[in-house]
Amino acid sequence: MSAFTLMPLGRRGLVQATNLVVTSLVASLAIIKIVILGLNSLPIPAFFVIVAGVINAIYIRRNGSIDVAAKILIITALFGLAFSSFYTGGVDASVVLFAPIIPIMTVLLINTRAAWITFGLVCLILIGIFILDFNGHIPENTVDPDLLLMSRYIVLICLCLISTWVVSRFSSISRTLLVQLEQQSNIDYLTGVLNRRAIETELLQEIDRAKRSNTWLSLIMADVDFFKLYNDSNGHLAGDTCLKEIAKLISDYSLRAADSVGRFGGEEFVLILPDTNMDKATEIAENLRKIILNQHIPYGPNNTDPVTLTLGVTSAYGQTISGTEQLIREADAALYKGKHQGRNRVVSSISGSSVAQN
């Protein structure tokens, strides 16, 4: 992924904005030079850069290729660096301070490979200017030393501003990306609830908490009944929509901030209910069963049977919880007991025993 795709402006906007900044920066520096030194020291190379910038801006506005516009901008900057430094004192020219910004611009606007090529060209320009200056081929700079110093400081300040902006922009984009990546790695892509990995991590944390604080912890496993038949009669895409709807109904029913909802796999959902005993967890499971049933999501050969859930509940207390596997196994066993008893029901289990509702 290249840098520009991370920018909220988009690539076109970024090339447009950079073109505008470069053109207006060069124009401002040219005006400052004319004001200070008068019309007899016209910054000719700067005018070429400004004209190229204006033509490029028109080209971008008329929906020209953004690849071409980015390349024109970088080539213009390289020519500007070469000719301005040649005509304004060679090694002493203020404009040479702008050299590092050109490869940075190239990373942003084109890609890393182009940036290294630009870096090589910048080095060649700087070495060329040095050799010409060393051999006395650079036109003499008539600028007053105080003015030269001042212009160098103006350029340096501009450079500081641009590099601070670029670095701060990249660091805030990478922070946002990291947060997004972390969130995405925990989310089930289809339903938007937690995925299995996140649910297992969450369960481990809640087991530790329940053990430390000697409280109840309940787990509900909910499986959609006859979902293969749903897919067969309504199609796989409709099956996906159905799973999304069920995940939304389960999440919307929620529950407290401490509770977690996830998709354990296929058409199986999980709820982790900290500080919840078996009676309360069974009541929640029963409410969820009724909510899904009352939605009357149709399926079956005649599209008349409502989608139902079978739910297995398990609850364990403080230090007696041995681990995630124990809770998942017990909730799963309760769920499959419910399937064998005819589905569309809640089966609860505690310490090996199980109680069927309905």
Ligand SMILES: Nc1nc2c(ncn2[C@@H]2O[C@H](COP(=O)(O)OP(=O)(O)OP(=O)(O)O)[C@@H](O)[C@H]2O)c(=O)[nH]1
């Ligand atoms: N549309 C869709 N179907 C899925 C997805 N994940 C699993 N399935 C389907 O869910 C169905 C599960 O079928 P089974 O395990 O036989 O269970 P069932 O038909 O629900 O029957 P019981 O659970 O015994 O009531 C399979 O047909 C899977 O293809 C998914 O992400 N989207």
